[in-house]
Amino acid sequence: MKTLDVSEYLDLESRSLDALAPRQRILKTASELFYRNSIHTVGIDRIIAESGVAKMTFYKHFPSKANLAATYLRHKSALWFDMLATATEQAGPAPLDRVLAIFDALNASFQAPTFRGCPFVRGLAEFGPDAETPEVQATLAAYFHDLRKFVASLVQPLKLKNQESVVVQILALIQGSLVNAQAMRGGVEPLATRDAAKVLLEAAVQRG
Amino acid sequence: MKTLDVSEYLDLESRSLDALAPRQRILKTASELFYRNSIHTVGIDRIIAESGVAKMTFYKHFPSKANLAATYLRHKSALWFDMLATATEQAGPAPLDRVLAIFDALNASFQAPTFRGCPFVRGLAEFGPDAETPEVQATLAAYFHDLRKFVASLVQPLKLKNQESVVVQILALIQGSLVNAQAMRGGVEPLATRDAAKVLLEAAVQRG
DNA sequence: CGAGATATATACAGACCTGTATGTATCTTG
DNA sequence: CAAGATACATACAGGTCTGTATATATCTCG
Numbered sequence A, B: 001m002k003t004l005d006v007s008e009y010l011d012l013e014s015r016s017l018d019a020l021a022p023r024q025r026i027l028k029t030a031s032e033l034f035y036r037n038s039i040h041t042v043g044i045d046r047i048i049a050e051s052g053v054a055k056m057t058f059y060k061h062f063p064s065k066a067n068l069a070a071t072y073l074r075h076k077s078a079l080w081f082d083m084l085a086t087a088t089e090q091a092g093p094a095p096l097d098r099v100l101a102i103f104d105a106l107n108a109s110f111q112a113p114t115f116r117g118c119p120f121v122r123g124l125a126e127f128g129p130d131a132e133t134p135e136v137q138a139t140l141a142a143y144f145h146d147l148r149k150f151v152a153s154l155v156q157p158l159k160l161k162n163q164e165s166v167v168v169q170i171l172a173l174i175q176g177s178l179v180n181a182q183a184m185r186g187g188v189e190p191l192a193t194r195d196a197a198k199v200l201l202e203a204a205v206q207r208g
Numbered sequence C: 001c002g003a004g005a006t007a008t009a010t011a012c013a014g015a016c017c018t019g020t021a022t023g024t025a026t027c028t029t030g
Numbered sequence D: 001c002a003a004g005a006t007a008c009a010t011a012c013a014g015g016t017c018t019g020t021a022t023a024t025a026t027c028t029c030g
Helices: A022-036 A044-051 A055-061 A065-090 A095-110 A119-126 A134-158 A163-183 A192-207 B022-036 B044-051 B055-061 B065-090 B095-111 B119-126 B134-158 B163-183 B192-207
Strands: none
Touching: A022 A044, A022 A055, A022 A065, A044 A055, A065 A095, A065 A119, A065 A134, A095 A134, A095 A163, A095 A192, A119 A134, A119 A163, A119 B119, A119 B163, A134 A163, A134 A192, A163 A192, A163 B119, A163 B163, A163 B192, A192 B163, A192 B192, B022 B044, B022 B055, B022 B065, B044 B055, B065 B095, B065 B119, B065 B134, B095 B134, B095 B163, B095 B192, B119 B134, B119 B163, B134 B163, B134 B192, B163 B192
């Protein structure tokens, strides 16, 4: 997992727009618009208008829209991994609890009225393999790589024989619960995927 | 599950382009372009050019691009449910086998070099709640509703106490394995989610 | 054959897109 | 205070987008 400078991203959420420097104001506005709608349906002009910034200022800070999109994704990734680290650490030392804390964190984020699914799955949908935006695609690939590494680091202490399979199962439950929450807002048993992860982990532990 | 006329969609895949009537030719071309890339990044002009059809002919058959997008999604839905029905029926009468057949079908489709993830998850990513395309959004909602009903109909014979939770778990594994396959092409244990479904179903049966 | 439907070719309107050019104001800092 | 960096406002170039208009050709079928 590459280290990432989160200083740029962390307090973007709490501060109000006009208390931020132009670059942060652009990033905050773009982040909300990109996530609420989609990247392709939000134009530079709208981001500039809503962030109250001049066009030249925008292009001084972000050389292209693709670079802004990649920065937005890195921003979301930093926030998400920060939340994951906090949640798993607070869950105590037991590996099982730490993995299950992921699903508690997910369920909490589903409650937000602004929840719109996983930014990275949605990014994959918009920027497929044929898209000519290498920075965006590299950012997406890095996220999925890092998430897998993170889950593996939580599962690793269990010393399971088939660790790779269990990691893939947990990842599937994570992504699947995100899709479920996005596709059927509320009409879904919130604890179901958490319970599933518990059953799978306990079964894997028993098998050794 | 609403009945759907699949006659328009079924043999679209096998026949060559110039053996099809204009409407089918447009739909086949659009389907491939939309799925390989995305809906927003493929323009009407490109679909017209590659399907070898005049612009007026296109707008005679499809009143708008949104209508074509919805038709594309219905096309994908019909193919997918048709494949699911075949796979589950061929799996025999045992409910467990029938559910697991879903994952065998999924793993088979992951092998195709044209695989690009779930068209409906990707559709959600492009057409969020704020998009002004009611036909597309209704088609997406119908798909997720139908998939849930389908899984429920497979689980129902098991007469489980917590059937709703098990259905949600299976759905999460389905969507999660689709995301995994799209995000980490090949670098994933193919049988992991199938095994997970088996463990979860057996545990649920034991609990009654 | 002949008429109506269907498909074709091409041009165009109007809106939106990303990115640049030009010039002015404000803010920081030595 | 003065100078350089930073941000502002506005206009514009060149491209793409969806959808329409106009006129011609081909195909079906009574």
